[in-house]
Amino acid sequence: MDMKADPNQFSSYDPSYDPLVSSGPGRGMDYAPTYWAATAGTPPPDDGPIAGDVDVDVAIIGGGYTGLTSAIFLAQEHGIKATVLEANRVSWGCSSRNGGQAQNASGRLSRSQWIARWGVDTALKMHAEIGDGFETFKNLIRSGNIDCDPQTGGHLYIAHRAAAMKKLEAEAKVLADVFNYKTEMMDADAVRRRYVNEAEAAGAMHEPDGIGVHPLKLAYGYLKMARAAGAAVHPSSPVIGWETRNGIHYLKTPGGTVRARAVGIATGAYTAPGLHPSLKNRYFPVLSNSIVTAPMTAQQIEACNFITREVITDTRTLRFYYRKLPDNRVQIGSRSAITGRDASNPRHLQVLIDGLHRKFPALKGIPIDYSWWGWVDVSHDMMPRIFQPDPQQTVYYALGYGGNGVMYSAQAGRRLAQLIAGKGGGLDLPIFTSALPGEIFAPFRRIGQRMLYHWYYMRDEHL
Ligand SMILES: Cc1cc2nc3c(=O)[nH]c(=O)nc-3n(C[C@H](O)[C@H](O)[C@H](O)COP(=O)(O)OP(=O)(O)OC[C@H]3O[C@@H](n4cnc5c(N)ncnc54)[C@H](O)[C@@H]3O)c2cc1C
Structure with missing residues (x-):
């Protein structure tokens, strides 16, 4: 079956969706009202919703970047044609809502925090894995001819106040001395002259790796590649029940049961708490907000000296991430509400607008054309896992x-595909050899998160 995605077949987007309290991932929901959905063009064909019971070798639950790329690599590197089950539109979750910043990182820890946690040898191996990951990412875009508006040149990491420069300088030294990864430190004047007149900047670290992409064009590219390689991708097919009998997984979807010999879970922060026991209380969905302004005028660009198109973040714990888009709009994102119910409260939008104005006073009054939010999958030890929980x-x-x-x-x-194909033997980093850590206080996490946000705010702005 080769169905074109018909917008009329999708139900409307629910802005208050909250993975911890919603009864499931939804079914056939439309994209969040992002700038990306408005500008990605016509979605490529997919395989339509599951219609009837089917037997498959491998089912992947979740049709975001992780699910689609694992399907690509299962086919390309292991000869396995997977079946991807996506609850809503393809890449409806984070993969259609993010800031498009491809960075030399995964998880939330810095290189020096890796050393403190694992020691130098493992940190060096992890650095190599991230470097290899960047090559995998670039190769996919190249080999799939994915036109996702790349903005290359690196990543500008801006110290949001003078006190943050010391930390940046120390990290730059670790990057150079331990990891042989050369970055450039610069003072506020150099940032303003060479990159952007960002009013808060007290200096910055420039790192050579960093690419801005159009997130949904990237996802559409992955979708095309997965199907061209022989995978099937089924939107509007949420897994709403899961039984395992005699080694066969029975994945119930509204249109039929998918019987699979192996299952890859790629549901990110949108994982329903009851999807699989191995994930109970092992991830924490956190909201992130994003806005896109109207295109800047020539005068505004000049006043901000907005030369750079590179991706930018600042040093706040609850960081701002921003860049000038190809059509001269500014995209900026940061923290949001704690709960889905509170996400549309205008005060969260105001945090972003205030941040934009603080950084770029010349943009006061610029219209905000797009505003949206999405759930980020944070683990309890701030690092990801690609793992088989029960051998x-x-x-x-x-x-x-x-x-x-x-x-x-x-x-x-790619790593998930390797594990599913039974070729994960060489993967010996902690992110491949241990489960996502659990959290006994998980039911109270949101109370803790509220307190943490206050503490981060105090530390970022005043201490
Ligand atoms: C606002 C925002 C800004 C971000 N900015 C950046 C950034 O600039 N740089 C960066 O590196 N990262 C960023 N991220 C994070 C990044 O987008 C994610 O890490 C990445 O997209 C995760 O992809 P994924 O495929 O694992 O998950 P997702 O893209 O979230 O896909 C999971 C999919 O699983 C589906 N699903 C869930 N349950 C089921 C089920 N039972 N059955 C079937 N399907 C199911 C969901 O519908 C969803 O589409 C951002 C995230 C957000 C929300």
């Missing part, structure tokens, strides 16, 4: 990128 069961998962998944999800998809 007796053919179930595997890949999630927990913590807001750094645009690049690494391609490599995670």
Whole structure:
């Protein structure tokens, strides 16, 4: 079956969706009202919803970057034609809502935090894995001819106040001395002259790796590649029940049951708490907000000296991520509400607008053309896992990128495919050899998160 995605077949987007309290991932929901959905063009064909019972070798649950890339690599590197089950539209979750910043990272920890946690040898191996991941990501875009508006040149990491420069300088030294990864430190004047007149900037670190992409064009490219390689991709097919009997997984979807010999879970922060026992209380969905302004005028660009098109983040724990898009709009994102119910409260939008104005006073009054939010999959130890939780069961998962998944999800998809194909023997990093850590206080996480946000705010702005 080769169905074209027909917008009329989808139900409307639910802005208050909250993975921890909603009864499931939804079914056939339309994309969030992102700038990306408005500008990605016509979606490529997919295989339509599951219609009837089917037997498959491998089912992948979740049709975001991770699910689609694991299907690509299963086909290309292991000769396995997977069946991808997506609850809503293809890449409806984070993969159609993110800031499009492909960074030299995965998870939320810095290189020096890796050393503190694992020691130098493992940190060096992890660095190599991330570097290899960047190559995987770039190769996919190249080999799939994915036209996703790449903005190359690197990543500008801006110190949002003077106190943050010391930390940046220390990290730059670790990057150079331990990892042989050369970055450039610069003072505020150099940032303003050479990159952008960002009013908060007290200096910056420039790293050579970093690419901005159009997130949904990237996802559409992956979708095309997965299908061209022989995978089937079924939107509007949420897995709403799961039984395992005699080694066969019975995945219930509204249109029929998918009987699979192996299952890859790639549901990110949108994983329903009851999907599989191995994931109970092992990830924490956190909301991130994003806006896109109207195109800047020539005067505004000049006033901001907005020369760079590279991806930018600042040093806040609840960081801002931003860049100038190809059509001279500014995209900027940061923290949002704690719950889905509160997500549309205008005060969260105001946090972004205030941040934009603080950084670029010349943009006061610029119209905000797009505003949306999405759930980021944060793990309890801030690092992802690509893992088989029970050696007796053919179930595997890949999630927990913590807001750094645009690049690494391609490599995670490749690693997930390796595990599913039984070729994961050489993967000896902690992110492949241990489960996502559980959290006994999980039911109270949101109370803790509220307190943490206050503490981060105090530390970022005042201490
Ligand atoms: C606002 C925002 C900004 C971000 N910015 C950046 C950035 O600039 N750089 C960066 O590196 N990362 C960023 N991220 C994170 C990045 O987008 C994610 O790490 C990445 O997209 C994860 O991809 P994924 O395929 O694992 O998950 P997702 O794209 O979330 O896909 C999971 C899919 O699983 C589906 N699903 C869930 N349950 C079921 C079920 N039972 N049955 C079938 N399907 C199911 C969902 O519908 C969803 O489409 C951002 C995230 C957000 C929300």
